[in-house]
Each structure stands twice: as C-alpha cells, then as structure tokens.
Amino acid sequence: MTTIKDVSKLAGVSVATVSRVLNENGYVKEETKQKVKQSIETLEYKPNAVARSLYNKKSYTIGLIVPDIMNPFFPELARSIEDEMNVHGYTVILCNSDADAKKEEHYLDILKQKYVDGVIFVSHTLKQESIKEWGLPLVALDRPIGEDIPSVSVDNRKAARTAVEYLINKGCQSIAHICGPSFIPNANERYLGYLDAMQNTNQKNYEELIINGYYQWKEAEKSTYTLLKNNDSIDGIFAGNDIMALGVMKAAEAAGRKIPKDLQIIGFDGVQISEMLNPELTTMAQPIYEMGTKACEMLLERIEGNQVLETMSCFETRIIERSSTL
C-alpha cells in the first residue's frame, strides 16, 4: 500500500501539504497542488480509511441489524439502505440477529468497537435504556422502540383494519386472521386492527378465527389448513404478513378452496414475491424501499449533527389489489 509519505516524497513536499490538497482545506499554491496531484496519480495513491477514522473518530460505516436477511422483507430494506448510504459515501455492515437480544447486543458492542457512525436496526427486544447508553446515533426501523429512539414505521393497526375492511367490502362474511407472534409489536397491532374492523360486523365468532402463524410460512400453512378444515364458512383471511399469506394460499389449495372465489386473501407488507405468485396476492403494502431511505436520512441527520431532528416517521400503506381477492 502506498502511503501519504510516499506521495509527499515523490512530490517533494511534506505530508501536511499532501493532506491539504487531499482534503482541499488550507492554502496550497496552485503549482504545488498540481505536483501533488500528479504524484497521487502516478502512485495511484488512495488514503487509508482506517488511519483517517482513527483521527477523525468517524468511519463512514454504519451497522444494519436485521433479524434475518433471508426473510423476504429485509432484502429490499437492506438494498435501499445500502443504496442511500452509498450515495453519501458510507458503507454498510450487515448483521443478522435472529431477533435474539443477546446477539443484538453482541453486534452493538462490535459495531461500536469498529467505530461505526450509527446503526439502523429492526428489533423488538432491545430496550430504550440499553440503547440510550450505547451512545451512538440509532434509528429503529419497522419496530419502534420508544419515544426517545427515532423510528420509521407504519400505522400497523390502522393499516390492518383497512385491510380487513377491504375484505368486508368485497363481501366476505367470515374472516379469519393468521397473526404473527404477539410479542412482536407490529404483529400485535395488526391483530388489534383486525379486532377493530371485526367489531362492527355481524360476524360474532371472529375471536375463534384468530390463529398464530408465527410470521412463518410453514406454520401459517399448517394452522390455516386445520382452521379451514374445521370452519367451512370462512371466506376471507387476513394474513399478518405476506410470507404467511403464501402458506395460507397453499393451505387453501390443499383444503380445496378456490382463491378468490371461495376464499379471499389479503396479506401485509408488499414484498416482491407477493406479485410473482399464482394467483397474485392482494396485500397491504408498506413502502419498504422508501422507509429504508428515510431511515438513512434520519440517521445521517444525527450523524452529521444537523438540528432538524424528526423522531417518528410514519409512512402510509396502500392496498395493492391483485387476484387473491375479488
């Protein structure tokens, strides 16, 4: 690796001068500047980011902690975050936490040691206090942690309610809900949204039509199959996320229900694959990519110390009408 010293020697100046032209600060005569630039060119010199970080206490690196990049919701998020940070000259360290508090804190430690400038994370286990004492800028994505931690999300309850109402408007008389684990706040909110919508209907047994799919495809499939077998009247299902909706669709097929004629299905999230299915999935879509971008903006605001500190960003969701509903 060639260093600033090599450049200074070749150009016949001091390292201080080289540093000046590198960072375009301080005075340097046009002539010397050219000499230095020339030397940089010929040596193909690239400044060492580690040395810079050490002095500046800034690494132009952020951490991204997600439960599992293999969950289809996160690649799109990761992509948008990487894109946006890249534009601003930052690099992204990817961490999979499996939603395990231990792992999350482990990563937080490591990231801090590596001098990251901030972290964007998706977690429901981290607590406000432990995060605050961590000391670096953070933004919570998809799962708000508390008042004091900036976050980007959607109004899950309202969106869920709207999704269920959509099924009602499409004529469903008996709507079930495959929910996510209640300890994940957004799953719980979607569950509450379902209740909100159902309260105003004639359907009385709806509390019995709520089953846990644990936000997982296989689980959702299994429990939906049982549910359908035991309840002939069900003609609509609101799945707590798109992955579970996939399971629901398979179960419906296995149970001999035609989608959407016998059974209408609406998912939640709007991940890419929801469109690639057969039939395509109607879903309450979050603007995933934009949310990632927004999280970056909020993080950058904090990192670069601007005062415009938006703390809660709530995005609108929208229904994408496709063929799993009438």
Place this chain on the structure above:
Amino acid sequence: MTTIKDVSKLAGVSVATVSRVLNENGYVKEETKQKVKQSIETLEYKPNAVARSLYNKKSYTIGLIVPDIMNPFFPELARSIEDEMNVHGYTVILCNSDADAKKEEHYLDILKQKYVDGVIFVSHTLKQESIKEWGLPLVALDRPIGEDIPSVSVDNRKAARTAVEYLINKGCQSIAHICGPSFIPNANERYLGYLDAMQNTNQKNYEELIINGYYQWKEAEKSTYTLLKNNDSIDGIFAGNDIMALGVMKAAEAAGRKIPKDLQIIGFDGVQISEMLNPELTTMAQPIYEMGTKACEMLLERIEGNQVLETMSCFETRIIERSSTL
C-alpha cells in the same frame, strides 16, 4: 470512549501491561493481571478496533459484493457468509453491484481503503488481471473468474443436462428452455447443458424453443407466454433459474396449461421460495448455504495464511422433486 490509557491509569500500570493482559501475550504477574482486569471491568473498556486495525493491518472485516441482494438467490448466500464469518470474529460489509463493472471496481477500491481482509464476490464482469493486481485475498462465488482466482460453484452444464434429462424421463416430448443472459457464464453453461441433453432426443426443433428470460421473472413470464401460445406441443420447460420458473408458471396458467399435467417445469437454484409456491417447484438445487460457508473457509485460509490452498471448489447439485413435474 474509554481508552487503554484510562485503564492503565486506574490500574496504576503502563499501557503496555494492559495490552499484555488484553492480548494474553507476554508475562504479567497474576496480581497485576487481576488489577488490570478489574479496571477493564469497572470502566467497561472495549479496545478500539480501528486503532488495532491500523497497527495490525487487519480489520477483521470482509467485503461481500453481490449483484443485488433483492434477488432471492443472494440473501441465503449472504446469511451463510455472515454466519460463518461471525463465528470467526469477522464482520461483513454488504455491497450491491448491479453486475456493473464500474460499481464493482468502485467497491473494490473502497473496501481496500477500509482495510478489509478479503472479499467474496459474485461477478462475471471482473477480469482476472484487474483482480490480481488488487492485491488482497478474494474468492469468487457462483461465477468463477479464471484459473487463478479461487472459486466456489457448481457444474452448471452437467446439472442443467441432468435437469433436462429428468424432464425427458418424466415423459416430456417437447422441452423448451428459458435461458439467462448468455454473457453470464453460468447461464451459458446451463444453456449448453440443455443442448447436451436435447441432442440425444427425437425432438428436432429444440433450438427454436430456447428463449431469453434474462434471469428475470417478468421477462420470463412474457416470453414464455408467447412461446406457449405459438407452440401447442411444448410439454416441458427447463428454466435457467427459479425466479424465471416463477414467471413460467404464471405464463403457463395464463396460457391455460395445467402444471404438471400439460406442462412440466423444472427450475434451477433451489431458492427458498421455490417451495412456497403453488404448485411447488421441482428444481435443480445448489447447496447455497454450504457454498457460502465454503467460500468463507477458502477466504479465511488465505487471510490467515495457511498453506492448504484449495482453488476450485465444485459442489454437487441435486434435484428436489416437487409438484411442478409428474
């Protein structure tokens, strides 16, 4: 941030001694050791990884360059790589290149500046020479670059041939191939594998049944639809990857062909969603997770300077039989 100096002061020893207990090298009296550990504890001291990197010329960070993390093939790869590197104390910087040579080289530059210890990449545009002069350990994944660059992949041609033969054995008389872009070597090899298999059949018009799906879902769907409309006799399709197979399935539905009765389909890759579909997709699966792990092992061998230098790792693929074939 507390530094080694703070610890040394509190413990009443020199920074050298602290460093010794930190790295467990050199002699240090049990008593002082305890004092130091105590101080580390009370100050919650964590060594600064940046300073360490600067001195050691080692960052315990690697780069991972993939075309696009949103492509379902890569999350599984990214996960396995992050898992494996994490076990060894490394952290992973994620880079999306869009298979664009400019971006790839841009990232390579940045990663080098950040002192990464090595890079794992998926690329068909990088050339052997430019990689060699880059100077740090590299491993090519999924798309071998040349003899001198260590790589992890599968025998795409043979696997493709086997996939097509599987359709033949299942009774298909007229098999089409939706291929990927020919400039991506693995797509081309899969294409050759298709030809290998078809040469021995009675089907003579097979060269007319090869269409480009550009490794993309939407493209594959469109061109497959046209293909099916113009060729009533097609009863089998080998898709160059699973994503295109999804498009094929949709097109088949739209064209009124029943899967697998009228039309059998086999994909390639074995990504997670191939199982979540309806019907489930039969596919020639690569051991994606294991391949990622292997790439890590090979990279670590080079980083840590062991001499056991395996350069070409070729994994076996296997057919996962599901319901898109008879």
Place this chain on the structure above:
DNA sequence: TTGAAAGCGATACCAT
C-alpha cells in the same frame, strides 16, 4: 504558503 510535530488508540520491541 509550507513544514514540523503532536495526537488518534493500540501493539510490540527494547530496556530495565
């Protein structure tokens, strides 16, 4: 306008 030198935080060599 430029250079010398003091850091940034840690490691390891050379003394003692």
Place this chain on the structure above:
DNA sequence: ATGGTATCGCTTTCAA
C-alpha cells in the same frame, strides 16, 4: 515482570 517509546497512516495546530 514491567515501562518507555516507536510505529501504524493521517489530520491539524502552531511556527516560520
């Protein structure tokens, strides 16, 4: 067994 100090590569203050 422990401490002083040069070093990693770069930035910035202070002098000249």
